[in-house]
Amino acid sequence: MDADSDVALDILITNVVCVFRTRCHLNLRKIALEGANVIYKRDVGKVLMKLRKPRITATIWSSGKVICTGATSEEEAKFGARRLARSLQKLGFQQCATCPLRSDCQNLRRITDLTRVMNQNFILPCVTE
Secondary structure (H helix, E strand, C coil): CCCCCCCCCCEEEEEEEEEEECCCCCCHHHHHHHCCCEEEECCCCEEEEEECCCCEEEEEECCCEEEEEEECCHHHHHHHHHHHHHHHHHCCCCCCCCCCCCEEEEEEEEEECCCCCCCHHHHHHHHHC
8 A cells, every 4th residue: 555645434432331330239139120221140249230321221230340342432431420320329329439439441443444544556466265
């Protein structure tokens, strides 16, 4: 590929994963009975909670670890983490942080269309051999 040819890549971020910990252990049964939009997976020991805005799904463990997936930006993931922490506080877990003290965005999934960027003259000899 020539250094002179400027090709713009369209990168679309489809999934951002955010992880945070609360400062207390969580009673999953209480969250499942009193929370909204929750699925209790008793055999695995976790609760899935879905938020509509921002559109994320959270996996909540009894140890206090919360994994938020499905956001499309880092700001949206942090906002969703704050909303989850606030909803846990409303369920009676007052020791939990209102806003997560430390949240890490660990994983970004991007989709890129590389068909215009690839040099077909480079690919074809490799395929025919």
